[in-house]
Amino acid sequence: MNTRVPEAGLPPPPSQAGVRRWLRRRLFSSPLNTLLTLLAAWLLLMTVPAMLDWLFIKAHFTGTPEACRADRAGACWSFIADKHRFILFGTFPYDEQWRPLAATLVMIAMVAAGGMRRFWNARIVYVWAVGLVASGVLMWGGVPGLSYVEDSLWGGLPVTLLLSVFGIVLAFPLGVGLALGRRSELPAIKTLCVVYIELIRGVPLISVLFMASVMIPLFLPEGFNIDKLLRAQIAIILFMAAYIAEAVRGGLQAIPRGQYEGADSLGLTYWQKTRKIILPQALRMVIPPIVSTFISLFKDTSLVVIIGTFDLMLTAKTAMTDAAWRGFSAEAYVFVGLIYFAFCFSMSKYSQALEKRLHTDHTR
C-alpha cells in the first residue's frame, strides 16, 4: 500500500454541488424536514399570490376614492398619491414643503458622512455643525427669502429623522460616559451612574415622554418654557443613553485584563488608555447591540404621538381620518412601514459592513 502523498499535495475530493443534491440535503433530508418543506411551500402558495394581487395586480394607482371603493380587491395607492405630501411633511405650509424635503436630505447626508471612514476625524464636527444649522434654517426659516415656520407646524418624516438623528448622536456619547462611570472606581460617580441607568431602564419610554412633556414645565420657573419638540428630544436622549450604556458596559467587561495592564505598563493615563485602547476594542465588540438600540430608538420615536408631536406615524394616522379617503388605513400603514423599514434596514446593513471592516483578528 502506498500512503505517501506527492510533493505538491493531492487535489481536493470532487465537489458535492448539484441542484438535486442540494435539494435533498437542505429540504428533504428526513421525513420531518420533508413535511416542513411542504408546509412552508403551501403557506407561501396561499399568501404570496394574494399579496401580489392586492399590492400590484388589482391595485388602483390613480383615480378617485369612489373608484377604489367600487373595487376593494386591490390596494388604493391613489390615496397615498393624494396624501403623501401630508404624510411626509405634515402641516408644513404646502408651498414651502421643499424645505422639509431639503432638511431631510441634509440629515440623511449628515448620517451618511458620519458613516464614512474619511470623516472619522475633526472634520465630522464641521460637517455636523453645518448640517445642523442648515436643517434648522430650512425648517424654521426666518431669514431673508425663507418665511418663519413655527415648529408646531412641523410634521412627518423630518420630525422622525430629527428626533432619531439627534437622539442617536447625543445619546451615544452620554451612554458611553455612563458605561465608563458605572465601572469607575470613584464611588460617587459609580453610584450616580448605576442609579440613573437602573431608574431609566425601569420605566417605559412613554412615561418618560409624559414626564418630559407634563412635569418639566411644572418644575421650571414661570414664563420659562422649553419647546415641546425639544422636551420630547431630551426624553428620548436620556432614555436611550441608559440602554446604550448597558450595551457598552458589556463590551468593556469583555476586554481582557491584560489590555488594561499593557496600557498601564506604558504609563498611559486613564483617559489615554480609555480612548486609545479600551473603547476602540469595546465598541467594536458591541456594534450589534448598539445598532439594535439605534434601530429601536428610530422606531420608538413614533411614541411621541402620545404627547401630540406630529411624527411620521401621527401624520399617517391623521391622513386616514380624511372623510374623503375613509377606509384606506392599510395602504397608509404599508407606506409608512416601508419608510421605517428602509431606514432600519440600511442601519442594519451598514453595521454589518462596519463590523467586517473593523475586524483585525483578536487573538487574546
Add this chain to the structure above:
Amino acid sequence: MDDAIIRMLDVNKWYGQFHVLRNINLDVARGERIVICGPSGSGKSTLIRCINRLEEHQQGQIIVDGTEITNDLRQIEAIRRDVGMVFQHFNLFPHLTVLENLTLGPTWVLKKPLAEAQATAMRYLERVRIPDQADKYPGQLSGGQQQRVAIARSLCMNPKVMLFDEPTSALDPEMVKEVLDVMVRLAEESGMTMLCVTHEMGFARKVADRVIFMDQGQIIEENSPEAFFDHPQNERTRLFLSQILH
C-alpha cells in the same frame, strides 16, 4: 546604597487572607540582571508587578529610581514611563498595527513627534529582527514574533528598568529560543537593568548577575548563578531545581 535603582523594604502583600509577599527586602543595582524563580504561587510575578504598581503592596516601601511608590497617580505614571514590562501573554493591542503598538506610548506619553517615534520603532523592530512585520496586526504574527514586538514596544519608551513576567511560558517550544536570544542581546548590548521571572535556567546561567529563589511569598535564597545552580543552600531550592532540571 546610592546606585540601587529599585529598593524594596519589608514589603508585605495580602490577597484577602492569603499572605502572598512576606517581608521582601531587595535592592537592585543599576545595570544588574536578576532572574527570579520559584514554584507557581510563590509570589514571584506579584513581586515584580508591585514594582510598576500593577499590584498594590500594603506594607513596606518600594522605591524606584529615588521615587517611592504611593497612591499618587502621577507618580505611578512617571514610574511606569521608566519601567518597561513584558507579559506572559504579550498584551499587545490587537486593534493596532505592530508599528502603531510601538509608537502609541512614545507619542502619547512621551509626546514625541510621530515621525521620530516611527523611526525609533523601526530601529527596535530591526533589533528584534521583524522590521518586515511593521504593518501587520498582532493577530497575524506567531507567538514568538508577538513577544518580540512586545519587547520592542517596551524598549521604545526608553525605560531604565525592564521587567519580564514569564516571557516564554506561553510560547510553543520552537519559539522560545528566538525570544530568549533577543533578551540575551538586550542584556549584553545595552546594559539594561532587568528583572526576569522565568524558568529558563540556561538563560539564567548565561545572563543573570543574581538568581533569586522564592517560595511561599518569601525570598528563600539568592546567589550568583554558578553558586545557585551548583551548590544550592536550601532544601527547598534543591527540591525545586531537581524538579525543573529533570
